[in-house]
Amino acid sequence: MSTVLILADFAGEKATKSTVEIATAGAVIGEVTALVLAPVGKGAAYAASINQGPVTKVLVIESDDFAKHGVAACADALAYVIGQSAPSAVLVVSNAFGKEVAGRVAMKLKIGIITDAVDVAADCTATQLVFGGSTTVHSKVNEGTAIITVRPNTITANFAPATPLIENITVPISDGSKKATITSSQPPVKGGRPELTEADIVVSGGRGTNGDFASVEAFADSLGAAVGASRAATDAGWYPHSHQVGQTGKTVSPQLYVACGISGAIQHRAGMQTSKNIVVVNKDPEAPLFELADFGVVGDLFAVLPPATEGVKALKA
Amino acid sequence: MKIAVCIKQVPDSWAEKKMVGGLLDRANVDAVLNDLDEYAVEEALRIAEAHGGNEEGGANSVTVISMGPERATEAVRKALSMGANDAILISDAVLVGADAVVTAEVLANVILKGEFDIVICGTESTDARMSVVPAMMSEKLGCAQLTFASKVSVDPAAKKVSITRVTEAGVDEVHGEFPCVVSVVEKINEPRYPSFKGIMAAKKKVIDIRDFASTGAQFTKSWSAVIDAAPRPPRATGVVVTDDGTAGQKLVDFLSEKKLI
Ligand SMILES: Cc1cc2nc3c(=O)[nH]c(=O)nc-3n(C[C@H](O)[C@H](O)[C@H](O)COP(=O)(O)OP(=O)(O)OC[C@H]3O[C@@H](n4cnc5c(N)ncnc54)[C@H](O)[C@@H]3O)c2cc1C
């Protein structure tokens, strides 16, 4: 049976939901081995968090070079493991880090790379949605191992408990991959809400909030949703940049996306167009985002959201 | 300092895009300078200006590098009119349909020959949306990768570059030495508009158009290929209601019907 290597994705010491998603995608192709890159002394804790999804083996590499030299050192380790095990495919989470690691590995090993897949078939054909989600493309790597980055929240994860075999290995990190040095790292500030790219529901606010996100947040909380923002809102300093949805922010594909006071510029659409259901609240009936709405409300968000929040609470009570 | 800026000409973000034979139909849409690369051009100029300028015979030079069809001279000209000194455009029929690995191989070879100290890129091309070319070039060049920068500081005497890296994984301070590959996020600066003087001056600036063979790159084979492409069915038209005081409840009803609550 063919083997598939996944690069496990972590938030702190815990494997993320995206890790389970790429394991699920990988299991369609073959037996899944997860590669864990951990700081010295943390390998066992990191590996132990891979306890869900169709993973048969966990390979652990401990090195402080990963945190110190970032993408380049991680790419070195991944390339080494690919060279040793020749998997039929390598799956990585489609975030800035994952894409850059995949890019370096593809360059190093001269193998084909496909980014932002939303599905992967048994023969490694990847499905991508391009041009702001208007076109479906199937792509394939012609020969050798394929390295594919998979967009978070697009694969339905199989959360079945896993008890993978754990193996520790060491790999050399080349000098060429130690040219950049990270001297400080601040993880993103975690609020009480779900992570934007992993959330089932996202409620976003734009310039129409005029800086007051309270009703957007209250509606989000009634739904257990993550809060997003347009660039107009993050540029104005109303909401942190880490919550920006769009081309230069995050790409989200939740079950439900609620846009409040957002007009629907192409750059915003690029980050939310593949959401399964879209709700738009905007006082301008001509706002372009209504074109994408499954349900639209022409109205003032400050008048519409509070009763909607109460309605959701009543339903859930 | 010798600074290079990698720019790409892309179809206008607003244009309707189509695939023809597995490739993006570039001929029939308006083409523009990738807007994320304008921030790279701006940052290159600011770095040069902060350390003695890039006028004729000055301490620094800013060279635009692009790979694309001959028509990409329009985008290159825009970067020159912002204030870059000269340009290299790699244009060759063998590169039509090049994937990211080939693109990075070609650009890295040109960069190697030019002996640049700092290479500045955008974080992504708005057509390919891969965000991989800068990392790939740094791999090929074996130099520091300083990508997703929201702030860049350069110490030319010590040949050191420090950046603040901003991604979904948080905020990092990253340091490297010349030569290095930097990519900049769109929050970093406000790109300047070309002045009339800049536009006139750009007409006289040299665009060195090179073929594939002259770059010294080793291959043109793309490893990945598009099998098919099809427009997605348009989204079913939804319901739009005008708020008369009951729209909030109607919204809740919609969510509950769709089993989203
Ligand atoms: C290189 C580049 C990258 C970019 N990247 C991104 C990106 O990643 N993400 C992003 O979002 N944008 C991005 N943009 C910006 C994008 O082009 C738009 O400017 C931005 O999305 C607009 O935000 P907005 O919809 O909140 O504001 P506006 O376009 O000003 O729209 C505000 C809307 O709110 C409505 N409104 C006002 N008051 C109310 C009210 N009380 N109740 C209800 N509705 C109300 C108005 O009718 C209007 O439709 C980028 C731009 C560039 C050039």
Ligand SMILES: Nc1ncnc2c1ncn2[C@@H]1O[C@H](COP(=O)(O)O)[C@@H](O)[C@H]1O
């Ligand atoms: N054909 C090209 N010519 C010059 N620079 C490019 C080209 N393709 C990509 N780049 C650079 O690499 C960055 C990231 O592009 P991409 O990896 O395609 O999303 C862009 O913002 C450019 O700075």
